[in-house]
Structures are given as C-alpha cells and as structure tokens.
Amino acid sequence: MKRYSPYIEFNRQNWASLSDSHTPLPLTEQELEQLKGLNEHVSLQEVQEIYLPLTHLIHLYVGASQQLHQLTGSFLHIQAPKTPFIIGIAGSVAVGKSTTARLLQTLLSRWHTHRKVDLVTTDGFLYPNAILEKRNIMNRKGFPESYDIKRLIRFMGDIKSGKPEVRAPQYSHLTYDVLPDQESIIQTPDILIVEGINVLQVKKETPLFVSDFFDFSIFIDANEQDIARWYIERFQLLRQTAFQNPDSYFHGRFSNLSEEEADAAAKHTWKTINARNLHENILPTRERAQLIMKKEADHSIQNIFLRKL
Template sequence: MNTYSPYFEFGREDWGSVNDLPHFQITEEEFEQLRGLNEDISIREVSEVYLPLTRLIHLYVNAFQRLHAEMRSLLGSPVAKSPYIIGIAGSVAVGKSTTARLMQTLLSQWDQHSNVALVTTDGFLYPNHILQERGMMDKKGFPESYDIKKLIQFIGNAKCGQPELRAPVYSHTAYDILQGEEQIITEPDILILEGINVLQVNTEAQVFVSDYFDFSIYIDADEANIRKWYVERFQMLRDTAFQNPESYFHRYASLTQAEAIQKAYQIWEQINAVNLQQNILPTKERAKLIVKKGPNHTIEQVCLRK
C-alpha cells in the first residue's frame, strides 16, 4: 500500500474479508437479468465485492439519516427528507450499468433505505435533432452533448427533498430521448445516478453535478480491456438488438463479422477512446471509491478514499 496515496487500497481477497456482512440473496436468474450483455462475471462477485461495498454504504447512509434527524431536532423546523445520492462513473462498456443495478438491488434490501432509485444520465442528453443542428452527433456522450442545466436542476431538486422527481427517458433502440415520457421517482431513500459524465467538471461553471453526491464510485479498467469489451458487445448487439428494424443501428445488422469488428474499432477510436482519455479518465481520482477490473470483468482491486 502506498502510504502517501489518498486511498486505502484493497486487493480482492482483503476486500472480501470484511466482517458483519448482510445475508442477502440474489438468485442465478435475478443475477442474469442484472448482468450486462457481455460481462462474464459470476455470482460469487456479489458476495466477495458487492456485499462489502453495500455494507459500507449502508453505514454511510445510516450516519446521513441520523444527522438529518438531529438537524430537524436542532432547528426545530421541518427539514425536507433528502436522499443519499450516489454517483457511478466510468467509460462506455466498462460495466457501470451492471454495478448500478446490483447496488440498487442490494441496497434496497435494508429496511432503513428500501426505496432505492436508479437514474441514468442518458436521459439528459440533448435530443438528436438538437445534436444534429449543432453538428454534434459524433460527440454524443461528450460533456457538451448533455443538457447540464437540466441535470443539475434534477439533482438539485433531489437534494432539496422535492418529494416527486421527474427524469427524461432515453431509448437505446431509438438512440434518442423519448419525447413525452418521464421516469417518476417518489421520495427515494437513496438515489443512484449512473453515467459517464457524472464526475466531469466544467471550469466555466460554478456548480457541478458531483457537488450533490454523498458518495461516488468510478469503475476502472485498462483501456485495452474496455476496447475489447466494447467490440465484443458491438458484435453481440449486431446479432440481437440491431436486428430490430426500429433500431437506430439497424444498418449494422447486415455487416459480416469482420466488418462489424472493423466498424466497432473505428467507433471506439474516433469517439469513445477520445472521450475516455480527454473527459472521463481524468475524473477518476475525484471518486470516493475506485473499483478496478481485470481482463475478464472480474474486480481485482478496491480503493477507498481516506
């Protein structure tokens, strides 16, 4: 362990030896539904990594809830119920969504905070017609492609204890915002916000999305591994979701395997790698906790800020 690091660093075995873990159960069927398309991880990772992590966050949430109760008593006036907000960041194809879904499932099994909401930042992308007008379709996912004001208003409303929250809905099939549709969230105990951009900062802004986080997680992996996972996922989507005639990417369904691999590498190098290197990776050490994955998606190291 690096004495001068701002993080406590745990190997997989040390992290998995945390005491007083909850006895939660996830069946193989439930796990398959939570797991990402091409993430070859086992249910064993739930007990060795995610249960210790959710136990840790449970301690933070309990302390947060006690503090708010004491504030209400001290101030002698109503203090709106504020959810504990968790941000989950990382590259495209690194496994953020699986982590977010597992966290939501496990954290909701505690009686003290059973209402756990999950929102992705995809819904706060500008609609395609705006991106097209601005010549930014090839920058989709970059910081400038998000309606940051709307996202900050949403997360600010949550932190202020607004009882009903409404978030835009994004369709990966249409590759666009679904106009007129909303995700409605009512009085969450915990709100998980997942997206590649949640830890990014804009030096011209005075308020950042991460200012509202109580805990933040960065999912990390070597770029070569993430690129490999992205290409594998693209090939799987070519045989599944892209076959849908309504899919924005239906034009890729007829590609041969070699053509699909070539196209996936091209998209990665021209868009996703640039976004990762310029905008996402530099935010890693802003996270409270960093989860490092190895070549087969298995988590090998956990770093917790001191």
C-alpha cells in the same frame, strides 16, 4: 520516501473479509442473470466477495447521513424534508457501470432501513438527436457538450432539496435518442443511484457540478485495452441481436455487416470517439470518486480503493 495516497487500497481477499453476517443474503442465480449487461461476466462469488461488503459500507454511510440530518434538524429547531442519499457511478463506455448500478440498487433495497432505491441514468439528459445534428455534434455524443447539464443540475437540486416528485427524461438505446414523451418519476427514495460517464465531470460554465449533490461516488476502472475489447465484443453481440430490429437506429447501418466489417467499424468508433472521450473527459475524473473499483481482463474486480475520511 514513502508515497502517500488519499486512498486505502484493498485486494480482493482483504475486501471480501469485510463482509459480515448482518449483510442481507446475496442474489439468486436467476436474479443475477436478469441484472447483468449483455456481455458482463458477474458471478455469485463476485456478488458475495465484492458487492456485499460494498453494500454494507454504503449502508453505514446512509445511516450516518440520516443521523446527521436528524441532529442538524434538532439543532436548528426545524423539520427538514427527507432527502435521498445520492450515489454517483462513473466510468467508461462498456466498463460495466449499468450492471454495477443495478446490482447495488437490488442489494441496497434489501436493507430494511432503506428499501426504496431508485436508479437514474444520465443518458436521458443528452440533447435529442435533432439538436445534436443541428449543432453538428452527433459524432460527439457522450462528450460533455452533448448533455443538457443545466437540466441535470436542476434535477439534482430538486432531488436534494427534498421535492416530493421529480421527473427525469428517459432514453432509448433502441432508437438511440431521448424519448420525448416519457419520463421517470422519482418520489422521495431513500437512496438514488445516478449512473453515467459524465457524473464526475466539471464544467466551467456552471456554478454547480453534478457531483456536488453526491453523498458517495464510485468509479469503475479497467485497463483501456480490456474496455476496448469489451466494447467490440458488445458491438458484435448487438449486431446479431438488437441491430436486427427494424426499429433500431443502427439497423440500416450495421445489421448487414459481416463479422470482419463490424469488427472494423467497432474499432473505428472506439478509436475516434470513445477512446478520445475516455482520455479527455472520463479518466481525469477518476480520482474525484470516493471509491474506485478496478476490473481485470475477465471482468472480475481485484482491487478497490477507498478514499480516506
């Protein structure tokens, strides 16, 4: 019996063939280097073959959304406020969500019909460390209970209702904490990208989910053994760089570890925290995304699954 799927599957070659001459030119090598994560391997060929067709597809979705907004306003005889097209990007720790988000932000802003593209990460909506410590859940940072979901839902509601200025809390990976006096100001962008491991998750205690506000959603997928290896590689790079900063939260914990000790610490953290979160909370949301990008061991995207309309 034929197995039916809600997704259309594309291999890399078929997806790359969808790009056309109307898509703005790709990035320069210098621009790409500035957008890549610490141990991310993204080439200009990857941008050309994967991200440009995706940019074009999202551009079509944005145009259709804008047209529907105008037609609905005309039918109702109202002048509705402009609302951003919201894209959610989910996936595991260390899978490359941030690089994908920054690439899409840059590429989408090159279309003349939606030049204002903002990016917000859900890290800022984590509870401050003081609260996590008080609740004895510092070792579950990144799990659903470590986020102020109600505040995140209010933020999304304000954005989608067309509020002219909305503020989002900022997070520092250096201090490993929410910055108490710093906020990002979002002022009616054409597109807002919301990136975080939790953006497709559902919580029974809230009547709304973050994903209820999305117009398009993406899940970055990869085999677990590859993600674990990327996490450990990144941990080792941070041990040699950011963790050496005396202001780093991890300076006293990891900066003086040997390579073997750091490898053991990273593997322990992956097994006891990140792998559990992946299986319990992140992977179950994969099929809620409209588009799934599957990475291979070398970070390249070889398969794309687009949900049927």
